[in-house]
Amino acid sequence: MKYWRAPLDTNEIQVIRGKVYIIKDRCKGCGYCIEFCPREVLEFSKEFNVKGYHPPVVKSDGCLNCHYCELLCPEFAIYTKEVEVVEKEEHAG
Amino acid sequence: MAKANQKVHPLEELIRTERLPHIWCPGCGVGTVFSACLSAIQETGIDHKKFTMISGIGCSGRGAGYVKLDSFHTTHGRAIPFASGIKMANPSLNVIVFSGDGDLFAIGGNHFIHAARRNMDITVICINNFIYGMTGGQVAATTPHMDRSATTPYGNPETPFNLPLMAYASGATYVARWTMIHSRDLTDSFVEAINHRGFSFIEVLSPCPINYGRRNKIKSLNMLKMFADNTIIKNNADPAQLDIDFKKGIVLGKFVDIDKPTPDENYEKICAMRE
Numbered sequence: 001m002k003y004w005r006a007p008l009d010t011n012e013i014q015v016i017r018g019k020v021y022i023i024k025d026r027c028k029g030c031g032y033c034i035e036f037c038p039r040e041v042l043e044f045s046k047e048f049n050v051k052g053y054h055p056p057v058v059k060s061d062g063c064l065n066c067h068y069c070e071l072l073c074p075e076f077a078i079y080t081k082e083v084e085v086v087e088k089e090e091h092a093g
Numbered sequence: 094m095a096k097a098n099q100k101v102h103p104l105e106e107l108i109r110t111e112r113l114p115h116i117w118c119p120g121c122g123v124g125t126v127f128s129a130c131l132s133a134i135q136e137t138g139i140d141h142k143k144f145t146m147i148s149g150i151g152c153s154g155r156g157a158g159y160v161k162l163d164s165f166h167t168t169h170g171r172a173i174p175f176a177s178g179i180k181m182a183n184p185s186l187n188v189i190v191f192s193g194d195g196d197l198f199a200i201g202g203n204h205f206i207h208a209a210r211r212n213m214d215i216t217v218i219c220i221n222n223f224i225y226g227m228t229g230g231q232v233a234a235t236t237p238h239m240d241r242s243a244t245t246p247y248g249n250p251e252t253p254f255n256l257p258l259m260a261y262a263s264g265a266t267y268v269a270r271w272t273m274i275h276s277r278d279l280t281d282s283f284v285e286a287i288n289h290r291g292f293s294f295i296e297v298l299s300p301c302p303i304n305y306g307r308r309n310k311i312k313s314l315n316m317l318k319m320f321a322d323n324t325i326i327k328n329n330a331d332p333a334q335l336d337i338d339f340k341k342g343i344v345l346g347k348f349v350d351i352d353k354p355t356p357d358e359n360y361e362k363i364c365a366m367r368e
Contacts, residue, residue, distance in 0.1 A: 028119035071276035074124025
């Protein structure tokens with residue numbers, strides 16, 4: 001995100017990061033998680049699952065753990081979990 | 094298939110995972126509403142043994158079969174009478190009716206009206222997919238005017254029900270409408286409805302990609318975009334203005350939230366004193 005000036009508390013704020021877990025064989029390939037992810041971290045994979053659908057794969061690590069894919073998935077096939085962020089000391093100075 | 098690090102979905106404790114994958118088509122919204130309902134059950138923090146899920150016949154009626162709670166899959170249209178009976182027999186239970194528009198409003202319409210009139214302390218979740226999905230896409234009481242179905246190939250000549258108005262007019266004390274894409278508001282609304290004393294009714298608009306979408310040339314993804322773009326969130330809107338017309342925009346929100354005594358309380362007050 002671009003700001004016209006950096007907010008004063010940029011260094012203090014910890015952005016929550018998430019990790020996406022996909023249970024491939026439950027997916028029916030509706031694409032809702034891919035279409036509605038606000039950070040666009042998912043895409044269709046090339047490979048097939050057991051039922052012949054293309055499950056999503058994570059393409060970038062922008063997940064902010066908003067859980068929207070988890071809420072929207074009709075198949076209970078995707079969920080996110082918060083990951084511990086390592087303190088970035090070098091940015092503070 | 095035992096994996097070293099088995100992935101466990103957060104709602105796994107509430108689903109009968111051995112029955113997954115469920116029968117709902119790819120792109121069907123019932124699964125999302127179902128998961129919102131389960132999240133709401135988790136969020137209330139009430140003991141799972143204090144919940145019962147009742148559903149009638151139809152696609153969404155399968156919900157009762159997938160939930161790891163005490164549940165009933167009842168005869169067509171009779172989900173609300175079963176729920177009322179359970180609530181009367183054991184008032185400590187939180188009774189959730191999870192069913193579709195055809196089941197609750199076509200064959201079970203009268204039961205709905207009278208449960209709302211009595212203000213039975215149950216939560217009714219109606220998944221409105223605008224059509225009879227399971228039986229092959231016949232015109233339903235909620236199919237919008239001029240929409241195509243298997244039995245109305247030239248467009249539906251009739252006017253659909255305005256479900257929140259009907260619920261309000263019959264005496265429901267909590268009425269809300271959301272779509273499946275507003276899942277956070279939906280979950281909050283379910284939590285509110287479960288905690289609400291009296292008859293709570295939530296209509297959830299959901300896409301039916303196979304029987305409604307295919308005949309009306311709407312892909313399920315476009316239907317969701319339509320839900321996102323052509324809806325207006327307006328709490329406390331006049332229930333008479335809530336008819337479904339995508340061109341005009343569909344009004345969502347919480348429309349009614351009033352406090353009225355339930356039949357149990359009235360019975361205690363009026364009849365039990367005389368005995």
